[in-house]
Amino acid sequence: MPRRYEEIYPSLPLLNSDDLEHTSAASLMSVRYFQAEPDSMPEEVFAEHHVLLNLKDEPHRVQNRRDGEMRDFTFYKNDIIVTPAGMRSGWRWFDKSDVIVVTIDPVKVERFAQTEMGLLLHVQQFRDLPQFSDADLCAAGVMLRDALENDDMSSGVMFEAMSRVLLVKLLQRYGKRRPEEVALTARFTSAHYNRVLAMIRDRLDQSISVDDLAREAGMSPSHFSRVFKETLGSTPMQYVLAYRVEQAIRMMADPARALGDIALTCGFADQAHFSRSFKQVIGQTPRQYRASQSA
Template sequence: MPRRYAEIYPSLPLLNSDAKEHISAAALMSVRYFQAEPDSMPEDVFAEHHVVLNLQENAHRVQNRRNGEMRDFTLHKDDVIITPAGMRSGWRWFAKSDVIIVTLDPAKVERFAQSELGILLDPQQLNDEPQFSDADLCNAGVMLRDALENDDISSGVMFEAMSRVLLVKLLQRYGKRRAEEVALSAKFTSKHYNQVLAFIRARLDQTITVDELAREAGMSASHFARVFKETLGSTPMQYVLAYRIEQAMKMMEDPARPLGDVALSCGFADQAHFSRSFKQVTGQTPRQFRAA
């Protein structure tokens, strides 16, 4: 079974987003900052994507074995290395490191790409990028690191905002999009998905039916329902419900907003309907979620 990347770090990070009280448990990513003496990490297969952002001013030698192939190379400031989940990888570095390591849960990446960017990602999600330079991505990482310096509400808000910025940059530049010609032969393309998503967003506070979504995609209801599930892994109505709950969670970040208003804004008949649906999807009531 693939492990988490953090399970084999040879030293403790100086900063760790997982250890911060004011960063949401539903955060998009884990961020750790290291300045580690020369060392190594054994080869293993990981359940998460990991992205290494190098901040070390001085170029230094690094070895990275990826799926059995050894790379012996020089790492420069602002170099980035992306290792997709499921790839066997191991490391050795020969000088003191100064790196930010971002780990990403593929399920969270998939949801974010679909709901926020309207992107249908390939199952691999991220390109296998063993080394490239991207100062902009590294600067976004530095802002994330700086948000970890203090464990307070404002720092937590900054971390959440910058994690979204970094993930958008990462997916737009290095996300591996599903090829239209291999979209499970379902003919449900990114264009169809964006049409459907735009309709859901515009009608979030109203009743939405499969027939309406099918019309947006230019398909019969039965064909649409089949290809939607083949492509996205859920029925159209399951997806609509999950999207309503996701938007409700965002609205509930405002503690002054009444739950009844959130319920109606997200298309639920009343607060009781909202509470039942929310618990069905998340395992807790809206009040419990907000309190947590």
């Protein structure tokens, strides 16, 4: 069974986003900052993508074994290495490191790409990215690190904002998108998806049916339902419900906002309908969830 990346760190991080409380970004990614003496990490298969951002000014030697292939190279400042979930990987570094390690849940980042960016990611996502240089992406990582270092009321807000910036930059530039010809075999393309997503966003506070979505995509309801599930892995109405709940969770971050208002804004018939649907997706009622986040 794949392990979590932090389970085999040879040293403790200087900064760790797991120490932040009540940030929704924590469900998408963890950020850890290391300055570790020369050491190694054994080969393992991990359940998450991990992104290594090199901040060290001086070039230094690093070895990285990926799926049985050894890479022995010089690591330069602003170099980035992405190792996708499911790939066997091991490390050895020969000088003191200065790195940010970002671990990303592959299922949740795929959902983020779909709902926040309108992107359909390839199943292999980051598999073809052994190493590249990107000063802009590393700068976003430094801002994340600084948010962790500032132990004040604003740190969680800054981390929340910059984690999304980093993730959007990473996906826009390097996230492997589903080839259009693959989507076309199911006859449900990225263009179809974006039209459907736009409709769900625009009519969040209204009733939405499969017929409505199929009409927007220019398909019959039965064909639309079939190709939507083939492409996205859920039925159209399951997707709409999950999207409504996601938006409700975002709104619930404001403790002054009433649950009844959130329910209507997100398209639920009333607060009882909101509570039943929320519990179906999250496993808790909205009140229980809000209480758990403020505990």
